[in-house]
Amino acid sequence: MFPGRVRRTGGAGRARWEPWGGCRESGAGKARRGGGPAGKRAGGGTVASLPLTAGDPVRVGGYRLLARLGQGGMGRVYLGRSPGGRAVAVKVVRESLLRDEGFRRRFVREVAAARRVTGFFTAAVVDADPEGDPAWLATEYVPGPSLQDAVARHGVWPEQAVRGLGAALAEALGAVHAAGLVHRDLKPSNVLLAPDGPRVIDFGISAAAGDTALTEAGTVIGTPGFIPPEQLRHESSGPAGDVFALGAVLAYAAAGTGPFGGGASHAVNYRVVHEDPDLRGLPPALAEVVARCLAKDPDGRPSVASLLDELGGAEPAGWLPGPVADSAARLRAEVPTAPLTRAGDGTSEPPTAAVPARGRRRLRTALAVATALAVTVTGTVLWNISSGGDESPPSTPPRLEELWSRPLAEGQRMTVRSDEMIYLQNEERHEITALDITDGRKRWGREVPVADIRQDSAYLRDTVGDDIRITGLAGGLLYYGSGDHLFALDAGSGAYRWRYMDDSFHASPVVVGDAAYAHMTSFFYVLDTKTGKKLWDYGYDVNADGDITVTGDTLFVHSGRTLIAVDTRTRKQKWTHQAASEAETDPVVAGGKVYFGTQDGALYAVDEKSGDEVWRRTFEGELWDGRLGGGAGEPEVVDGTVYFENDGYVSAFDADTGRTLWQRKQKADEVTALTVVDGTVLTYDSDGNLTALDARSGKSLWREALIVGDGEDLWLTGNTVYVERDSRVTAYRAAT
CATH class of the missing domain: 2.130.10.10 (YVTN repeat-like/Quinoprotein amine dehydrogenase)
Incomplete structure (x- = not known):
C-alpha cells in the first residue's frame, strides 16, 4: 500500500486530463488515493502541474516544456513555453496510435482543419507536427477553470451569465463549423473560463479518435447527456448535434446538472432519445431557448447564428460570476514560467511563479494494517471550539x-x-x-x-x-x-x-x-x-x-x-x-x-x-x-x-x-x-x-x-x- 506522503515541489499535485482520456496521475499512484485539490483543467486549461520526470522530453518542436499536465488514452500533455514566452499545452500522441494508419491520416486531416479555426472563444491550435515521430500539437493554454469545475465549486449561474456564456459558445461553434469541423464532444469540461470569455477546446480531436482502436465497433464518441439523439441512433450528425450539446451545457450551467439526469450511461442515453429534458431549474425564458436546442429532430434546432443573435448583447465585462472570476484570476497568476523540479533530479530550475499561500500539498495516509479502511466524510457541524483556532499546549517532553x-x-x-x-x-x-x-x-x-x-x-x-x-x-x-x-x-x-x-x-x-x-x-x-x-x-x-x-x-x-x-x-x-x-x-x-x-x-x-x-x-x-x-x-x-x-x-x-x-x-x-x-x-x-x-x-x-x-x-x-x-x-x- 502507499504511505501517506507530501512532497514539496512548489505546485506539484494530482492532475486530471480529460480531453485525451480523462486520466489522473499523482506521483507513482496507488490503489486508493487520498483527496486533494480537484485537478484543474489541462489540455488547454490550468492544471495542478506535475514535475517533469527524467523520461520526459525537455523540448517538443520549438517549445520548452515546464511541467507534465497528465496523460490519457491518446497520449501525454505538457505545459510548454514558446521562445517568445507564450504558454501552450503541448499534446504528444502515443506511439501505438501512430502505428494505426487510419488514425494517422485522420489526425493529419483534422489538425489541418483545426488550425483554420480562428474564433476568439476557441483555444486555438497554434502549432503542430501531426506527421512527426512523435506526432504532437500545441494549443493555447487557457488559465481558467472548466465550467464543470466552476459549477461544482461555486454553484449555478444566474440567467444573464448563462446567456453571455451561450452567446460566446455559439460564436465559438460558428468558427469551428466554418472550418469544416463538428466538435462532437462539447460538454462542461471542454469549456474553459478565462476572465475575458470562455474557450471551447478539443474541436476536431474527438473526430480524429473515431477511426482508431480506441473506439470499438458501435461505440458512440461523446459524453452521455450531451450526445445528440441522432448520433445515438447511429445516424449522421452535423453542426446541429453541437447545438444540442450547447443546449445541454447551458442547462448544466443554470441548474447544476444535465437536462437528462445522471446514472448509468445507457439510461441517460435512453432518456436523450425517448424522453423530454428536465428544465425545471431554468428561468422560463432561458428554458425556452434551451428546449429548442434539445429538439429530438435536428432540423427543429436553431442555427448557431440565430442563437448568437438571440443570446448576444451581454456586456463582455462582468459576465463571469464573481467567485469564478476570482478563481480564473488566481489560476492565471499561478502558471509556472520555468520547469518544475524534476523528480530525482535536483539540478533543474525551481518554479518562478508565485506559489499560492493555500497550495494544498496532499499527504496521503497509509493505514497500519492491510484490513484498515478509510472513508471521506462531512457532516452537520456541532462546533466544540470558537473561531480562535487550536489551543493545543506545547509538547514537553518531545513526543x-x-x-x-x-x-x-x-x-x-x-x-x-x-x-x-x-x-x-x-x-x-x-x-x-x-x-x-x-x-x-x-x-x-x-x-x-x-x-x-x-x-x-x-x-x-x-x-x-x-x-x-x-x-x-x-x-x-x-x-x-x-x-x-x-x-x-x-x-x-x-x-x-x-x-x-x-x-x-x-x-x-x-x-x-x-x-x-x-x-x-x-x-x-x-x-x-x-x-x-x-x-x-x-x-x-x-x-x-x-x-x-x-x-x-x-x-x-x-x-x-x-x-x-x-x-x-x-x-x-x-x-x-x-x-x-x-x-x-x-x-x-x-x-x-x-x-x-x-x-x-x-x-x-x-x-x-x-x-x-x-x-x-x-x-x-x-x-x-x-x-x-x-x-x-x-x-x-x-x-x-x-x-x-x-x-x-x-x-x-x-x-x-x-x-x-x-x-x-x-x-x-x-x-x-x-x-x-x-x-x-x-x-x-x-x-x-x-x-x-x-x-x-x-x-x-x-x-x-x-x-x-x-x-x-x-x-x-x-x-x-x-x-x-x-x-x-x-x-x-x-x-x-
Missing part, C-alpha cells in the same frame, strides 16, 4: 522518538511500504531497495529489469525512456513501470515474476485473490498475479475518475458525479448512484456502506449491495466556507467512527447514522493527512505541525513541529512518521 536514520544514495526516493518493508527507487539507475521497517537495515536491493526500448521508436526512446517508476504494492507483488511494460516483483525477495505490455500507461493494480485489477480511466483489465497474463477486461462506457476500490466481488469507481459498481463475477454493472456534485475522493467500503466525499463538501454513505443512499451530510456553521470543500482527503473508519479531514477541519462522525461526534478547526489552513491509532488521531498540516487529538473527544493532546522543505517527503502511517530530507530517510515514533 517524537527517533527510531532509525540512514543515508540515501543520489537519486534514491521513498515510494511505498508494506507492514515489513519500505521501498526506495532510483529511476535512472533502475534500482530498487527494500529496507526493514523496524530498524532501516537493507533487506534486499538490486538493479531490476527494464523494457527494451526500440531504437526505431522516437516516442519510446525520447519521451518514455527506460527509467523505472514504482506504481504499487499489492498481494505480495511490487509493481513498477518501464518503457511500454508493467513489471511485477516478489515484494519479499525482489525476485522477478513477470511483465505485461501496457503501452507505457502504467497502472497501480488492486489485488483480490489471484486477480490484479488495473484501472485505465475508461476501462479496467484483470491480470493473473501468478503469470501476468490478461484474464479479461471491462469498459465503463464513460471516463472514470480517480482510482478503483475492489472488495469481495465488486469493483467501485467514480465517473464525475456517478458512482459505478461492477460485479467482478458476472462482469456486468450492478448499479450506479448519482451524487449532487462531483466526487472528490475515491470510494471506500466499510460496514456494508460505500463512503465518498464530493466537491461541494458533502459526505455520502451508499448501501454497498443496492446503491441506495443511506445518508448524506454537509458542512454548516459560521466557520465553514463551502468554497473550501475541494480539499477533502481520505479519512478512516475505526470502531464505528469515521475520522475525516477537509482543509483545516478535523471531524468525527458516527459511521451508521452520520451524526457528528466532534469537529475541530485547526490553526493551519490545510490539514494534509490524518490517521487513527490507539485511540489517537494524528494529523499533519500545512504549517509543518504534527498534532495528536483524543479520538473520543477531539481534544488536543500535543503538537510538534516537523518541517519538510521543497522536494522533500513526509509519510504518516500508523504512529510512525518517515521523513526524507537532507539526503537521509529517518523514522520517528509518535506518542499515542
Whole structure:
C-alpha cells in the first residue's frame, strides 16, 4: 500500500486530463488515493502541474516544456513555453496510435482543419507536427477553470451569465463549423473560463479518435447527456448535434446538472432519445431557448447564428460570476514560467511563479494494517471550539522518538511500504531497495529489469525512456513501470515474476485473490498475479475518475458525479448512484456502506449491495466556507467512527447514522493527512505541525513541529512518521 506522503515541489499535485482520456496521475499512484485539490483543467486549461520526470522530453518542436499536465488514452500533455514566452499545452500522441494508419491520416486531416479555426472563444491550435515521430500539437493554454469545475465549486449561474456564456459558445461553434469541423464532444469540461470569455477546446480531436482502436465497433464518441439523439441512433450528425450539446451545457450551467439526469450511461442515453429534458431549474425564458436546442429532430434546432443573435448583447465585462472570476484570476497568476523540479533530479530550475499561500500539498495516509479502511466524510457541524483556532499546549517532553536514520544514495526516493518493508527507487539507475521497517537495515536491493526500448521508436526512446517508476504494492507483488511494460516483483525477495505490455500507461493494480485489477480511466483489465497474463477486461462506457476500490466481488469507481459498481463475477454493472456534485475522493467500503466525499463538501454513505443512499451530510456553521470543500482527503473508519479531514477541519462522525461526534478547526489552513491509532488521531498540516487529538473527544493532546522543505517527503502511517530530507530517510515514533 502507499504511505501517506507530501512532497514539496512548489505546485506539484494530482492532475486530471480529460480531453485525451480523462486520466489522473499523482506521483507513482496507488490503489486508493487520498483527496486533494480537484485537478484543474489541462489540455488547454490550468492544471495542478506535475514535475517533469527524467523520461520526459525537455523540448517538443520549438517549445520548452515546464511541467507534465497528465496523460490519457491518446497520449501525454505538457505545459510548454514558446521562445517568445507564450504558454501552450503541448499534446504528444502515443506511439501505438501512430502505428494505426487510419488514425494517422485522420489526425493529419483534422489538425489541418483545426488550425483554420480562428474564433476568439476557441483555444486555438497554434502549432503542430501531426506527421512527426512523435506526432504532437500545441494549443493555447487557457488559465481558467472548466465550467464543470466552476459549477461544482461555486454553484449555478444566474440567467444573464448563462446567456453571455451561450452567446460566446455559439460564436465559438460558428468558427469551428466554418472550418469544416463538428466538435462532437462539447460538454462542461471542454469549456474553459478565462476572465475575458470562455474557450471551447478539443474541436476536431474527438473526430480524429473515431477511426482508431480506441473506439470499438458501435461505440458512440461523446459524453452521455450531451450526445445528440441522432448520433445515438447511429445516424449522421452535423453542426446541429453541437447545438444540442450547447443546449445541454447551458442547462448544466443554470441548474447544476444535465437536462437528462445522471446514472448509468445507457439510461441517460435512453432518456436523450425517448424522453423530454428536465428544465425545471431554468428561468422560463432561458428554458425556452434551451428546449429548442434539445429538439429530438435536428432540423427543429436553431442555427448557431440565430442563437448568437438571440443570446448576444451581454456586456463582455462582468459576465463571469464573481467567485469564478476570482478563481480564473488566481489560476492565471499561478502558471509556472520555468520547469518544475524534476523528480530525482535536483539540478533543474525551481518554479518562478508565485506559489499560492493555500497550495494544498496532499499527504496521503497509509493505514497500519492491510484490513484498515478509510472513508471521506462531512457532516452537520456541532462546533466544540470558537473561531480562535487550536489551543493545543506545547509538547514537553518531545513526543517524537527517533527510531532509525540512514543515508540515501543520489537519486534514491521513498515510494511505498508494506507492514515489513519500505521501498526506495532510483529511476535512472533502475534500482530498487527494500529496507526493514523496524530498524532501516537493507533487506534486499538490486538493479531490476527494464523494457527494451526500440531504437526505431522516437516516442519510446525520447519521451518514455527506460527509467523505472514504482506504481504499487499489492498481494505480495511490487509493481513498477518501464518503457511500454508493467513489471511485477516478489515484494519479499525482489525476485522477478513477470511483465505485461501496457503501452507505457502504467497502472497501480488492486489485488483480490489471484486477480490484479488495473484501472485505465475508461476501462479496467484483470491480470493473473501468478503469470501476468490478461484474464479479461471491462469498459465503463464513460471516463472514470480517480482510482478503483475492489472488495469481495465488486469493483467501485467514480465517473464525475456517478458512482459505478461492477460485479467482478458476472462482469456486468450492478448499479450506479448519482451524487449532487462531483466526487472528490475515491470510494471506500466499510460496514456494508460505500463512503465518498464530493466537491461541494458533502459526505455520502451508499448501501454497498443496492446503491441506495443511506445518508448524506454537509458542512454548516459560521466557520465553514463551502468554497473550501475541494480539499477533502481520505479519512478512516475505526470502531464505528469515521475520522475525516477537509482543509483545516478535523471531524468525527458516527459511521451508521452520520451524526457528528466532534469537529475541530485547526490553526493551519490545510490539514494534509490524518490517521487513527490507539485511540489517537494524528494529523499533519500545512504549517509543518504534527498534532495528536483524543479520538473520543477531539481534544488536543500535543503538537510538534516537523518541517519538510521543497522536494522533500513526509509519510504518516500508523504512529510512525518517515521523513526524507537532507539526503537521509529517518523514522520517528509518535506518542499515542
